Amino acid sequence: MLNAAQNYSLEEMDRQSLIHPATSIADHLKNGPTIIAGGSGVRVKDRHGRELIDCGAGLWCVNIGFGRAELGETAAQAMRDLGYYHTFGSHSNEPIIRLADRVLTLFREKANAGHLSKVFFGTSGSDANDTNFKLVRYYNNLLGRPQKKKVISRLGSYHGLTYAAGSLTGIAAFHKAFDLPIEGVLHTSCPHFYRFAEKGEDEEAFTARMVRDLEALIAREGAETIAAFIAEPIMGTGGVFLPPKGYFERVQELLAEHDILFIADEVITGFGRTGSWFATGLFDLKPDIVTLAKGITSAYFPLSASVISEKIWEVLRDASPEMGPLMHGFTYSGHPVGGAVALANLDIMEREGLIENSAAMGAYLRDQLRERLADNPFVGDVRGAGLMVAVEYVADKEARRFFDAQTQPHRIISRKVLEEGVSVRALPYGEITSFSPPLCITRSEIDEVVERFTRGLERAMPELRQLAE
Numbered sequence: 001m002l003n004a005a006q007n008y009s010l011e012e013m014d015r016q017s018l019i020h021p022a023t024s025i026a027d028h029l030k031n032g033p034t035i036i037a038g039g040s041g042v043r044v045k046d047r048h049g050r051e052l053i054d055c056g057a058g059l060w061c062v063n064i065g066f067g068r069a070e071l072g073e074t075a076a077q078a079m080r081d082l083g084y085y086h087t088f089g090s091h092s093n094e095p096i097i098r099l100a101d102r103v104l105t106l107f108r109e110k111a112n113a114g115h116l117s118k119v120f121f122g123t124s125g126s127d128a129n130d131t132n133f134k135l136v137r138y139y140n141n142l143l144g145r146p147q148k149k150k151v152i153s154r155l156g157s158y159h160g161l162t163y164a165a166g167s168l169t170g171i172a173a174f175h176k177a178f179d180l181p182i183e184g185v186l187h188t189s190c191p192h193f194y195r196f197a198e199k200g201e202d203e204e205a206f207t208a209r210m211v212r213d214l215e216a217l218i219a220r221e222g223a224e225t226i227a228a229f230i231a232e233p234i235m236g237t238g239g240v241f242l243p244p245k246g247y248f249e250r251v252q253e254l255l256a257e258h259d260i261l262f263i264a265d266e267v268i269t270g271f272g273r274t275g276s277w278f279a280t281g282l283f284d285l286k287p288d289i290v291t292l293a294k295g296i297t298s299a300y301f302p303l304s305a306s307v308i309s310e311k312i313w314e315v316l317r318d319a320s321p322e323m324g325p326l327m328h329g330f331t332y333s334g335h336p337v338g339g340a341v342a343l344a345n346l347d348i349m350e351r352e353g354l355i356e357n358s359a360a361m362g363a364y365l366r367d368q369l370r371e372r373l374a375d376n377p378f379v380g381d382v383r384g385a386g387l388m389v390a391v392e393y394v395a396d397k398e399a400r401r402f403f404d405a406q407t408q409p410h411r412i413i414s415r416k417v418l419e420e421g422v423s424v425r426a427l428p429y430g431e432i433t434s435f436s437p438p439l440c441i442t443r444s445e446i447d448e449v450v451e452r453f454t455r456g457l458e459r460a461m462p463e464l465r466q467l468a469e
Contacts, residue, residue, distance in 0.1 A: 010047065040067035041438065053437070055434075057436050060236060063354065075337055078340035086333070103307060121333050125165075129165035130164045132291060136228040139312055149225065152228070157187075158237035171238065188214045211251060228260060232265045238427065239427050249284075252286060262289075264285055265291045272355040275356075276355065297338060368447070373457070378395070388436055392432045393409050405430075405431075410427070419456065421452055435449070
């Protein structure tokens with residue numbers, strides 16, 4: 001088999017061997033893979049030497065940029081010291097202890113979230129949200145409230161693709177033929193003002209309607225059955241939807257009124273993506289649980305975290321003598337190499353001022369896109385926070401008439417832009433492309449991105465005009 005494989009191209013070997021996530025099997029078998037061979041800063045190269053500016057930072061995650069040898073050296077030393085040990089049964093290791101303390105310190109000092117108390121580690125944002133799903137049920141069972149189990153998410157949200165997390169995700173494409181969402185997961189309205197505001201409705205009125213929708217859902221189901229509400233502070237994969245004015249303030253009041261836990265999913269927004277260390281601080285949130293992944297290691301090592309409040313911790317601690325061990329965890333929970341890589345990653349972020357750079361360069365990117373695209377009849381909205389930016393397309397800007405969802409104009413645009421040497425993501429919940437480059441991007445690199453993006457968009461215009469008719 002090995003000898004036969006040696007006669008294949010690498011592309012053909014991929015076709016014969018791999019199942020790719022979130023990929024059309026038919027398209028992949030027809031067109032084959034794009035094989036990335038290396039990267040430096042905001043740029044990657046495929047194995048044929050073609051260079052791309054990656055305005056996705058992988059999947060919103062390579063915050064410090066590609067090719068940072070320091071992290072490889074850190075990982076190598078950590079593997080020499082202790083390549084692996086588990087954290088079951090009170091076992092621990094120094095890197096993961098120091099990382100937990102550092103994460104809590106950052107939340108306390110940078111996000112005014114001193115109520116967050118303990119950290120549980122996993123390997124992906126998906127498994128972290130599955131952990132959260134289990135924890136809120138465990139918490140209510142310990143309190144003698146076995147009926148308080150349901151979790152409310154939002155349409156357009158993305159919380160991962162494992163069984164519970166995939167159910168929490170509010171994008172139908174991820175549910176198709178998987179028998180998702182599971183029982184006990186509910187979805188309330190998507191609070192995206194630009195697209196879903198009614199005619200004549202201002203932002204405050206829109207927020208009020210979104211909160212009424214949530215309140216009505218709680219009333220229909222019964223607050224005594226609702227365990228938690230989960231939300232991305234800025235909805236990433238859905239389309240970089242910023243919360244409308246007053247949204248989280250009103251939502252948090254409603255949750256507190258009904259004793260419903262608040263889970264803030266900061267898998268994308270955490271560690272500088274929004275120009276703040278955490279969107280928890282940016283929006284003055286007081287979550288009971290925060291989900292982290294991606295930027296915690298800049299994806300140089302698979303690591304995630306569920307950060308829980310003192311309120312939840314006290315219930316777990318006080319029930320422990322009677323309940324026995326907390327019977328949840330993974331083989332790789334608290335991996336020492338992941339802890340070491342994360343600490344080195346955070347050192348780079350702090351030393352190089354990447355959170356501040358995200359704020360400054362994100363504002364510059366939005367300004368440049370708005371200036372260059374102001375006269376384009378199909379660009380409806382440019383928005384974002386920090387280096388989490390999106391462009392949303394419309395068939396008719398004046399009437400705010402959207403494209404037929406089946407036409408997928410944003411995918412045409414992303415292909416044309418890719419041909420210009422820039423990778424932007426066509427998102428799955430609307431006609432939107434996202435820009436989330438590494439936080440080390442410079443002003444001149446943004447100029448290059450905007451120039452190439454504008455050229456690609458111009459090349460897509462004939463097709464867009466046909467689709468808009």
